[in-house]
Every structure is written in structure tokens, then in C-alpha cells.
Amino acid sequence: MENKQITVTSPLLPDLDEFNALLKEIWDSKWITNNGSFHKQLEKELAEYLKVPFVSLFTNGTLPLLTALQALRVTGEVITTPYSFVATTHCIWWNGCKPVFVDIDPATGNMDPEKIEAAITPKTTAIMPVHVYGKPCDMKRIQEIADKYGLKVIYDAAHAFGVEVDGESVLNAGDMSTLSFHATKVYNTLEGGALVMHDEATKKRIDYLKNFGFAGETEVVAPGINSKVDEVRAAYGLLNLRQVDAAIEVRHQVAIRYREALRQVEGVTFMDDMPGVKHNYSYFPIFIDPDRYGMTRDELYFNMKAQNVFGRRYFYPLISEFSTYRGLPSAAPENLPNAHKMADSVICLPMHHELSEGDLERILRTIIR
Numbered sequence: 001m002e003n004k005q006i007t008v009t010s011p012l013l014p015d016l017d018e019f020n021a022l023l024k025e026i027w028d029s030k031w032i033t034n035n036g037s038f039h040k041q042l043e044k045e046l047a048e049y050l051k052v053p054f055v056s057l058f059t060n061g062t063l064p065l066l067t068a069l070q071a072l073r074v075t076g077e078v079i080t081t082p083y084s085f086v087a088t089t090h091c092i093w094w095n096g097c098k099p100v101f102v103d104i105d106p107a108t109g110n111m112d113p114e115k116i117e118a119a120i121t122p123k124t125t126a127i128m129p130v131h132v133y134g135k136p137c138d139m140k141r142i143q144e145i146a147d148k149y150g151l152k153v154i155y156d157a158a159h160a161f162g163v164e165v166d167g168e169s170v171l172n173a174g175d176m177s178t179l180s181f182h183a184t185k186v187y188n189t190l191e192g193g194a195l196v197m198h199d200e201a202t203k204k205r206i207d208y209l210k211n212f213g214f215a216g217e218t219e220v221v222a223p224g225i226n227s228k229v230d231e232v233r234a235a236y237g238l239l240n241l242r243q244v245d246a247a248i249e250v251r252h253q254v255a256i257r258y259r260e261a262l263r264q265v266e267g268v269t270f271m272d273d274m275p276g277v278k279h280n281y282s283y284f285p286i287f288i289d290p291d292r293y294g295m296t297r298d299e300l301y302f303n304m305k306a307q308n309v310f311g312r313r314y315f316y317p318l319i320s321e322f323s324t325y326r327g328l329p330s331a332a333p334e335n336l337p338n339a340h341k342m343a344d345s346v347i348c349l350p351m352h353h354e355l356s357e358g359d360l361e362r363i364l365r366t367i368i369r
């Protein structure tokens with residue numbers, strides 16, 4: 001057992017017997033999709049859990065990004081961060097807009113608000129920041145800039161499930177926020193996602209858009225898409241919602257253990273909790289300074305792998321380095337020094353609700369020399 005694989009994440013799974021009982025209900029009702037009762041219940045329970053007014057479920061975390069830009073009629077240029085998962089930028093591109101990358105704040109990994117104004121042109125219509133690793137962006141500053149220039153703000157909050165600042169959900173910031181419920185995330189519905197909005201009219205419009213634009217049997221009000229969640233996934237999501245707090249608490253304890261053990265390690269740094277923030281411990285990134293640590297990030301990463309400890313280099317390479325985006329003027333490395341530095345030094349350590357004390361010892365032994 002000593003050498004069993006330790007994976008970077010492990011999906012939160014509902015109890016099979018409980019899931020079976022709900023499946024039986026779905027089978028009996030024969031209502032398997034199209035805004036069924038589990039779907040409605042999950043939207044309601046998620047809104048309560050997340051402390052937000054309205055939630056619209058989606059089949060993954062990418063389609064709500066795509067749909068939010070459509071709903072807000074974003075055109076031209078969208079300011080975003082290269083330090084994220086590719087889906088963030090892809091959605092800007094799929095809407096026929098031009099992504100404009102700005103650099104990050106090295107303290108958080110999030111878009112540096114002080115870099116935004118210099119990137120605004122007459123074509124800019126929106127800002128798409130990401131709460132990277134679930135660390136809240138400087139939402140107040142971003143909103144000030146957006147208001148000054150009349151820009152929309154769409155947060156990719158794929159990492160920020162349940163994250164709050166001074167008791168307020170980060171999902172209430174900006175015009176809309178998106179979530180991913182992919183298997184690798186803190187909370188999953190197998191595949192899935194959601195869009196969070198502030199008013200009922202927007203919720204209605206989004207619900208049309210995710211159902212081909214249908215507003216009634218014969219009326220199509222917009223070129224919509226299909227992102228309807230079925231009853232099986234909604235039932236699964238309801239069960240997972242009941243155990244997600246316990247899973248986050250285990251993650252919290254893992255973070256405490258990592259920090260205790262790594263604080264004294266020369267050349268290894270990590271992020272501490274932010275004051276006033278309810279974190280979700282979705283990721284535990286460490287950053288390697290090769291001169292002080294005596295080994296490069298990649299050497300450590302592959303060393304860990306050789307010992308069957310699987311971290312992930314989130315987010316390396318930067319989105320701006322992929323061939324599709326490399327040619328954009330804002331993708332030039334000189335424009336993004338902090339993002340490059342972080343991408344070149346990061347390893348996300350295994351972080352999930354099933355890590356044992358023995359696992360943690362094995363992981364830490366691959367790092368502490």
C-alpha cells in the first residue's frame with residue numbers, strides 16, 4: 001500500500017444507497033430532464049447554500065461563461081487573465097470577442113486591478129476576472145473601474161464555491177458569476193456548472209438561453225443553446241450538497257497540516273488564508289524558488305510523480321502561451337511577468353477530502369529534504 005497513487009483530487013461521491021433511492025423516484029416519475037423537480041430543488045438549495053438570490057444550473061462550467069457573455073451582449077474586447085483554465089479565454093473567443101490579457105497580482109494569482117485601465121480601449125466592453133484557487137479578487141476595485149468605463153464584469157468563479165468575504169458570497173459581485181461542478185472541483189454534479197445572477201428577469205432570460213431560447217411552446221426569443229441539466233445529475237447534486245461542508249472541513253485540516261510542515265522549508269512558499277474570508281480550500285498551490293530550494297519546479301514535480309504523488313502544475317502553461325492566443329499583442333511575456341513567474345513556479349499539491357495522515361506524510365516527504 002505504501003506506494004499507492006496519491007492523486008491531486010478525488011471526486012466527492014454521494015452514498016450509493018441514497019442515490020439509488022432518488023434514482024428510483026426518477027424512474028417512477030419518468031420525468032428525466034427539462035426542469036424536473038430535482039432540478040428545481042437543486043437550484044433552490046444551491047441559492048440558499050451559496051447565499052445568492054438566483055442560480056441557473058448548467059451542464060458544465062464552460063457553457064455559463066459562454067452564455068453570460070451572450071446574455072450581456074458583450075462585444076469587442078474583453079479584459080481577462082492568462083492565469084486560469086483555458087475555458088475562460090475560449091468563451092471570450094467563441095463569442096467573437098478579442099481577449100486582452102492583463103498581468104496578475106503575485107500575492108493572490110488574481111488579475112491585478114491596477115493593470116486594467118491601461119488595457120482599456122474604445123472597443124472594451126467587459127472584464128472577466130477569475131477567483132483563482134478560490135481566493136477572492138479585489139472586487140471593489142474592479143467594480144470601480146468597470147463603473148468608470150461602463151464595462152460589464154463576469155466572474156469566472158469556478159474555484160470559488162461557497163467562498164465569502166465578511167459573510168457575503170463572492171458570487172454576488174459583478175454582473176454575473178459562473179461556477180463549475182466538474183468532478184475535480186470541491187462540489188460536483190459529475191459534470192455541471194451554474195450561473196449566478198442578481199435578479200429574476202436575468203434568471204428568466206438565462207433559463208431561456210440555456211433552453212434554445214424557448215420562451216413558451218412556440219416562441220424563441222434569442223439564439224439559445226442547450227445546457228439543461230437532467231434529473232439524475234440534479235439528484236446526485238442534492239446529495240453532494242449535504243456533505244460538501246464536511247469535505248471542505250477535511251480540506252481545511254489538510255491545508256493547516258501542509259502549512260505547518262512547509263513553513264520552514266527554504267525556497268517553498270504558499271498562500272495563507274485571507275482575513276475575513278471563508279475559504280473553500282479548493283487548491284493548495286506551492287511555489288518553488290529553485291535557487292533557494294536547490295531543485296527546479298519541474299524536477300520536484302517529476303520527482304513527486306516518480307514516488308506516485310501526483311500534483312498538478314495549475315496554471316502552466318499560461319493561456320496566453322497556447323498557440324491560439326500567443327499571437328495577441330497582450331499575450332507578449334513582457335506584458336505578463338508576474339503570471340509567467342507564478343506559472344513557472346507552481347505545483348498544486350494533492351487536495352481532497354480523502355487524504356489520510358499517512359498520505360500527507362508521504363506527500364510531505366517528497367518535498368521536505
Ligand SMILES: *Cc1c(COP(=O)(O)O)cnc(C)c1O
Nearest residue numbers: 060061062085087158180181182
Ligand atoms: C474547471 C474550470 C472551468 C470549466 O469548467 P468545466 O465544468 O470543466 O467546463 C472554467 N474556468 C475555470 C477557472 C475552471 O477551473
